[in-house]
Amino acid sequence: MSKRTEEFRSAWMLLTRIPLARDRYGREEAGGNAAQKTVTASPAERVPLAKTVWAWPVIGGLIGAFSALLILVLVLAGVDLSLAVLWVVAAQFLITGALHEDGLMDAADGLFGGRNPERRLAIMRDSRVGSFGVLAGVLASLGKWSAYLAICRTASFDMVQTVLALAAAAAFGRLGMVQVLSLSRPARSNGMASGIIVAKDKCVPPILISLVIGLGVGVIPTAMALLASGLLAMGVARYAQQKIGGYTGDILGATAIIIELATLTIYSATGGDCL
Template sequence: MIWLARRRADLAAGIGLLTRLPAGWLSTDAAGMDLGRSVWTWPLVGLALGAMGGLVLGGLASVGLDRHLAAAWAVALQILLTGGLHEDGLADTADGFGGGRDRERKLAIMRDSRIGSYGALALGMGLLIRVTAAAAAPHPAIAMTLAGGLGRAAMAGLSATMKPARQDGLAATLPGIPRPALAACLLIPLAAALLVLPVGRALQSCGAAALAAILLGRLARQQIGGLTGDVLGATAIGVECCILTLLSIAAAPA
């Protein structure tokens, strides 16, 4: 019973962190929630969000709506469900990295709730790529589902391998992620990819997600010396863009 209670608490923590969906009913023991231990649920939440978006895209397209417009509504649903959490992180990261002169100034800009030109451009390009690539994917439900799962797994991977850039905030609460939780977090989207894609394509997708996360992590280390919650959000969006683009290539004319 203790094992089950902890898993329910993990799921509540993961849903509560990554979405605006009510999750308190899953666990009544708020004190038993642990963000680090909950990382195994992050790709599950991402897979679910992606699947919902993919089903909306497919459903709207099946009744005659243009695929690009259907994809826009699908992404809009995902943003509604997450409260724009990752998009906000992407915009703040772009503003900080692009507008700050030094590490301290970059971190200060990233905490500013206002959006600047770099953030607006990054946000616009992120939305454009996601909508266009999802619309072009031959199997949008699969593409959006895997993109969501791999994006959240990439967040956990960076959290486990990078030090926080500041002593407060989300990233500072995550060091010390249990190895079993991290292993499950990475294996879940891999298993999902192998289930719905040919082996080569699945490994290619996971490799692309890992590469995108590594590059974003290296950029964050160069810019601000570590990880922040905003960088995690930017990583989720960046990986989603890469995976959706990769899985849309099959739709390109020969």
């Protein structure tokens, strides 16, 4: 199996709960708790997660494109658009295990509920969800439902642009995680994110992949989305550095949600008339 294929499989297991085919040793490769592991075809062939970051926008794009196509299928089957979008958002939770939403809620509880870095990190590791986390989760879910609905109702988008808009937004969200990794350092010496150290030049492939997906929507809105993702990633990285000393997996998940929603907002506001 090629190196790139192994890296993609590793990224897939990190970001989704969808099982893959059995590997050459008969083990079933699946998502679930694989976010805290490396993926191997054999015990000797480890794939560091830092080498998989190029594939994160690809996987995000696939999830976004699938979501758009599923909305179309449901609408063609007679389901009202707003209800179809609701079911698709729920389906995304199953696909990803609500990985990013969980990170957003934990980050909200920790960053806004703790009085010092140690307490904030402890809260973020607590499996219980507080009021800030609940509010963040509800707002994120409502935001995605509203944004998807707005995109689907944007008159200047044709069907292909609608699919690409949802795909590009999800890709830019995952790109944002890579950017935060390249701009900051781990807040902990252990944990899933502590071993993912990404140099700034490793952002280039994810940026190019996200741009390629987004250019089908429009040059100007996609350039705006790229700028927004960079600025938001810088803001998140700096804020996390001040509050807890760097990034955690929860910070990365929160980044993905924030940037995806921002990209959807940009596409909805600018429409499909911009080159």
